[in-house]
Amino acid sequence: xxxxxxxxxxxxxxxxxxxxxxxxxxxxxxxxxxxxxxxxxxxxxxxxxxxxxxxxxxxxxxxxxxxxxxxxxxxxxxxxxxxxxxxxxxxxxxxxxxxxxxxxxxxxxxxxxxxxxxxxxxxxxxxxxxxxxxxxxxxxxxxxxxxxxxxxxxxxxxxxxxxxxxxxxxxxxxxxxxxxxxxxxxxxxxxxxxxxxxxxxxxxxxxxxxxxxxxxxxxxxxxxxxxxxxxxxxxxxxxxxxxxxxxxxxxxxxxxxxxxxxxxxxxxxxxxxxxxxxxxxxxxxxxxxxxxxxxxxxxxxx
Numbered sequence: 001x002x003x004x005x006x007x008x009x010x011x012x013x014x015x016x017x018x019x020x021x022x023x024x025x026x027x028x029x030x031x032x033x034x035x036x037x038x039x040x041x042x043x044x045x046x047x048x049x050x051x052x053x054x055x056x057x058x059x060x061x062x063x064x065x066x067x068x069x070x071x072x073x074x075x076x077x078x079x080x081x082x083x084x085x086x087x088x089x090x091x092x093x094x095x096x097x098x099x100x101x102x103x104x105x106x107x108x109x110x111x112x113x114x115x116x117x118x119x120x121x122x123x124x125x126x127x128x129x130x131x132x133x134x135x136x137x138x139x140x141x142x143x144x145x146x147x148x149x150x151x152x153x154x155x156x157x158x159x160x161x162x163x164x165x166x167x168x169x170x171x172x173x174x175x176x177x178x179x180x181x182x183x184x185x186x187x188x189x190x191x192x193x194x195x196x197x198x199x200x201x202x203x204x205x206x207x208x209x210x211x212x213x214x215x216x217x218x219x220x221x222x223x224x225x226x227x228x229x230x231x232x233x234x235x236x237x238x239x240x241x242x243x244x245x246x247x248x249x250x251x252x253x254x255x256x257x258x259x260x261x262x263x264x265x266x267x268x269x270x271x272x273x274x275x276x277x278x279x280x281x282x283x284x285x286x287x288x289x290x291x292x293x294x295x296x297x298x299x300x301x302x
Contacts, residue, residue: 013221035234227280
């Protein structure tokens with residue numbers, strides 16, 4: 001295709017938008033709404049996932065060393081626990097520190113009698129896991145270490161958190177897919193209305209030998225531009241809304257873990273522009289393919 005023809009087709013695409021500017025504005029508005037819902041669902045998922053990462057870090061396993069463990073053995077056990085797969089952090093708590101925690105809950109005389117060699121508290125290790133889906137496997141590795149006498153943990157919390165996270169992944173994914181399908185439907189129908197308004201002009205073009213590709217390209221450009229504009233507007237609105245909400249709730253205890261927009265801005269921007277453009281192109285292609293097929297075959301289809 002010659003450059004002059006391509007420039008003409010691009011101008012026709014923008015002319016379509018201007019001549020049908022009210023429908024174009026309506027289409028952009030609805031697509032912006034769908035993108036805002038999609039972006040909002042994504043940000044909610046990111047924040048929930050971030051919150052679960054924090055909660056995961058609070059669900060720990062406490063491993064108790066065997067009675068009579070020396071300082072050298074305790075240090076070696078600490079390094080062995082840190083070297084296990086799926087272990088992100090290990091905190092060593094000596095028997096003296098453990099006894100100190102119970103100082104206020106036992107009589108003073110009893111506390112003094114438990115000093116030194118009479119201390120019944122074991123050395124303990126607070127182990128934090130990276131991934132709770134591997135909870136059972138990592139726990140089994142800890143229990144197999146000969147120097148570990150006992151392990152304290154709450155498997156129910158680990159299982160519950162893992163199940164909730166899985167449900168959020170599935171539900172959030174389906175919500176985003178449904179919203180994208182709604183956006184595709186909106187663009188397709190907007191282009192369909194534009195094609196209907198210009199059906200006489202298209203028929204004349206076809207009668208003088210215009211190919212399906214030549215007829216289709218301006219409408220694809222129209223859909224692409226509408227999608228890009230909607231993506232840019234949606235990004236700006238989402239940024240404004242999210243940053244304002246973050247400012248309003250920054251002192252709330254429930255919002256302390258809110259993800260900063262600067263961490264996800266490029267994902268949202270690229271995602272909005274890509275989704276908007278692809279939705280516009282797909283909607284235009286669907287509408288034009290159906291129209292050209294009804295108007296005399298698909299010869300020359302791109």
